Amino acid sequence: MLLSTKKTSHYLLSMGVVFLMSCVGLMIHKHFEPTNLVMLYLLAVVISASLWGRGPAIATSLVSVLVFDVLFVPPRFKFTVADTQYILTFIGLFVVGVMISELASKLREHALEASRREAQTAILYRLSRDLTTTLNLTDVLDIICAHIEKVTRGEVKIYLQQEGVLRQWASGTWTSLDEGDEPIARWVVENARPAGAGTSHIPSANARYLPLKTGDQTVGVLSYCARELRNGMERNESVLLDAMANQCALAIERIRLLEENRNMELLREREKLYTTLLNSISHDLRTPLVAITGTLSSLMEDGGILERASLREIIETAFEESLRLNNIVGDLLDITRIEAGALRLNLQPCDVRDIISVSLDHVREKMGRRPVQMDIVGEIPEVVCDMSLIVKALAFVLDNAIKYSPVDSPIFVSARAAEPGVNIIIRDCGEGIPAAEMEHIFRKFFRGEHSHNVPGLGLGLSICKGIIETHKGNIRIESGGGKGTTVTIMLPETV
Amino acid sequence: MAGDTEKALRVLVVDDEKSIRRFLMASLSPYGYNITEASCAREALVLAFTSHPDVIILDLGLPDMDGVDVTRELREKIKTPIVILSIREHENDKVAALDAGADDYLTKPFGMGELLARLRAVMRRFVPTDDAPFFKTADLCGDFSRRTVTVRGEPIHLTPTEYDILRLLVQNEGKVLTHRQMIKQIWDKDESSEGIYHLLRVTISNLRNKIESDPGRPAYILTDPGVGYRLHPDR
Numbered sequence: 001m002l003l004s005t006k007k008t009s010h011y012l013l014s015m016g017v018v019f020l021m022s023c024v025g026l027m028i029h030k031h032f033e034p035t036n037l038v039m040l041y042l043l044a045v046v047i048s049a050s051l052w053g054r055g056p057a058i059a060t061s062l063v064s065v066l067v068f069d070v071l072f073v074p075p076r077f078k079f080t081v082a083d084t085q086y087i088l089t090f091i092g093l094f095v096v097g098v099m100i101s102e103l104a105s106k107l108r109e110h111a112l113e114a115s116r117r118e119a120q121t122a123i124l125y126r127l128s129r130d131l132t133t134t135l136n137l138t139d140v141l142d143i144i145c146a147h148i149e150k151v152t153r154g155e156v157k158i159y160l161q162q163e164g165v166l167r168q169w170a171s172g173t174w175t176s177l178d179e180g181d182e183p184i185a186r187w188v189v190e191n192a193r194p195a196g197a198g199t200s201h202i203p204s205a206n207a208r209y210l211p212l213k214t215g216d217q218t219v220g221v222l223s224y225c226a227r228e229l230r231n232g233m234e235r236n237e238s239v240l241l242d243a244m245a246n247q248c249a250l251a252i253e254r255i256r257l258l259e260e261n262r263n264m265e266l267l268r269e270r271e272k273l274y275t276t277l278l279n280s281i282s283h284d285l286r287t288p289l290v291a292i293t294g295t296l297s298s299l300m301e302d303g304g305i306l307e308r309a310s311l312r313e314i315i316e317t318a319f320e321e322s323l324r325l326n327n328i329v330g331d332l333l334d335i336t337r338i339e340a341g342a343l344r345l346n347l348q349p350c351d352v353r354d355i356i357s358v359s360l361d362h363v364r365e366k367m368g369r370r371p372v373q374m375d376i377v378g379e380i381p382e383v384v385c386d387m388s389l390i391v392k393a394l395a396f397v398l399d400n401a402i403k404y405s406p407v408d409s410p411i412f413v414s415a416r417a418a419e420p421g422v423n424i425i426i427r428d429c430g431e432g433i434p435a436a437e438m439e440h441i442f443r444k445f446f447r448g449e450h451s452h453n454v455p456g457l458g459l460g461l462s463i464c465k466g467i468i469e470t471h472k473g474n475i476r477i478e479s480g481g482g483k484g485t486t487v488t489i490m491l492p493e494t495v
Numbered sequence: 496m497a498g499d500t501e502k503a504l505r506v507l508v509v510d511d512e513k514s515i516r517r518f519l520m521a522s523l524s525p526y527g528y529n530i531t532e533a534s535c536a537r538e539a540l541v542l543a544f545t546s547h548p549d550v551i552i553l554d555l556g557l558p559d560m561d562g563v564d565v566t567r568e569l570r571e572k573i574k575t576p577i578v579i580l581s582i583r584e585h586e587n588d589k590v591a592a593l594d595a596g597a598d599d600y601l602t603k604p605f606g607m608g609e610l611l612a613r614l615r616a617v618m619r620r621f622v623p624t625d626d627a628p629f630f631k632t633a634d635l636c637g638d639f640s641r642r643t644v645t646v647r648g649e650p651i652h653l654t655p656t657e658y659d660i661l662r663l664l665v666q667n668e669g670k671v672l673t674h675r676q677m678i679k680q681i682w683d684k685d686e687s688s689e690g691i692y693h694l695l696r697v698t699i700s701n702l703r704n705k706i707e708s709d710p711g712r713p714a715y716i717l718t719d720p721g722v723g724y725r726l727h728p729d730r
Contacts, residue, residue: 326604355720361717
């Protein structure tokens with residue numbers, strides 16, 4: 001409908017040009033021979049041919065011949081021709097008109113074709129530009145669908161072969177496979193050939209299925225279903241779709257390689273970390289065993305050579321080392337439980353004073369004669385918690401305070417009611433933690449610069465944080481300026 | 496120590512690990528203990544009922560039956576003291592074993608000195624005496640036949656409940672009493688009673704304020720987190 005009105009208007013316009021040329025001819029015909037006025041009509045034919053194509057141009061030549069005869073060939077304003085030589089002029093005008101219209105319309109078609117190609121190239125260029133900047137699969141699929149749907153106004157689905165399973169991507173999400181699509185998509189993947197509408201395999205299907213090929217394998221299928229029902233697809237649309245499918249396959253392949261690369265790198269990083277970790281753990285586990293096995297073997301070999309005092313000395317060392325080994329194993333088990341989320345909380349209301357006194361009791365030997373300044377004033381609410389875990393967490397903090405502050409300096413322990421629960425604050429007078437290390441202190445196996453000579457696995461604070469956070473509390477550490485370290489543990493009244 | 500002159504105390508060691516039985520055998524024998532071994536629950540139950548040991552050292556992780564069930568089964572028939580020796584350190588396991596009737600609980604690995612002390616303590620508690628319990632350290636003295644308690648020589652006033660708790664702890668000196676056991680014996684209630692836990696904690700806290708020289712860091716009434724309380728005889 002639209003097409004035919006457009007065509008009619010082209011014809012009318014070309015008639016208008018003939019009318020215009022006739023007006024010009026009428027104005028100047030007194031000064032020119034009629035045969036020269038033919039040029040005006042040839043001009044009209046050229047204009048019609050280049051602007052509106054073959055049909056209007058031929059109509060223009062025909063009408064021109066008639067109008068020229070009526071207006072300018074004597075006897076004027078009659079169809080009859082006095083001088084037969086004008087017949088030749090008519091034939092000439094008509095033949096030249098038809099030939100010009102033929103040539104001009106070809107030229108025009110070429111120009112149209114060129115601009116269509118340019119448009120396609122631009123589309124493909126935009127697509128490839130958008131694709132190269134994306135880094136994940138779903139974005140790539142989104143972009144492809146959006147581009148194709150914008151250009152061709154059809155419905156696009158993409159099927160991807162992932163780990164042997166065919167998945168369907170449509171309208172922005174992964175969806176379940178439509179029953180009708182599945183066998184065709186599978187056939188396309190297996191045969192790496194297009195199928196569906198306009199192809200030799202199942203041409204009765206509504207959609208066309210194009211294989212997404214990269215190198216020698218088919219990674220998936222792009223299905224395209226035109227929204228308007230048409231018989232077949234236009235040739236250049238089909239070419240464009242092929243090109244887009246190609247781009248799509250390349251982009252998917254690129255993302256896959258990128259992901260593989262990323263995974264490899266992650267794996268390498270993880271392996272490196274594990275190696276360092278294993279080295280450090282096996283060192284920490286073996287060192288105590290050295291003292292223990294050494295002592296036991298020297299006891300076995302001993303034929304009364306060892307003095308009583310030195311015997312006592314090595315036995316004591318071995319005993320201390322065995323306790324240390326037991327602690328290390330316990331810490332490793334604790335962090336494993338915390339990370340696996342397998343910490344069983346034995347919740348009971350607890351007296352905060354009691355928690356603190358039991359924690360201090362845990363580190364009694366390490367504390368030695370060091371002064372502990374307690375400051376627990378005011379009404380402290382009971383907190384519901386797993387007391388033995390909280391005691392463990394506090395003991396880690398106290399242990400750190402003892403390890404990283406001068407032997408005779410005091411340690412301050414205080415408790416205060418805080419808005420959601422209770423704050424327990426432990427402060428030492430040590431050198432404090434370097435600012436650069438602050439962000440790492442809760443990382444497991446992290447040891448600070450100054451802790452070379454201090455035994456430990458670097459698990460204490462991570463276990464502590466794990467325990468406190470399982471109780472929905474939090475732990476804050478402030479340090480710096482040589483003013484010691486202050487650890488604040490907030491425990492809510494109920495978990 | 497226990498039996499150079501008297502007849503040797505017979506100990507039944509129940510553990511599925513041969514190395515641990517061997518170690519206990521070697522380490523306890525010099526102290527005058529006479530060791531019988533069992534490697535599984537079935538064997539242990541038979542030996543416990545037939546050979547009448549004086550004390551049983553029991554592992555919880557036995558191949559054929561859980562140690563807590565073994566404890567329960569033993570308690571149905573005999574009163575022989577049971578000391579649990581287990582790798583399980585979670586307080587729920589301790590409470591389960593103690594509530595089932597175990598007399599003490601020691602986690603592996605343990606020091607020999609600690610085990611010997613616990614064995615002596617359970618034996619002492621087991622020997623029946625008609626005398627009212629008596630407790631005396633440098634600072635604290637409890638004479639339960641006269642119902643008096645003195646701290647640093649000064650008599651102090653205790654409420655009846657505080658007195659009962661102190662007396663119960665003294666009777667079980669060195670042994671952990673679970674919350675449930677204390678609530679049962681003092682108030683004759685079970686642990687589901689409203690506010691009973693809170694009452695226990697408050698009474699303990701008040702008792703500490705009266706008898707401890709530094710209630711913030713108690714020396715006598717110690718808390719075993721998640722399990723209960725015990726009286727430490729001497730520090």
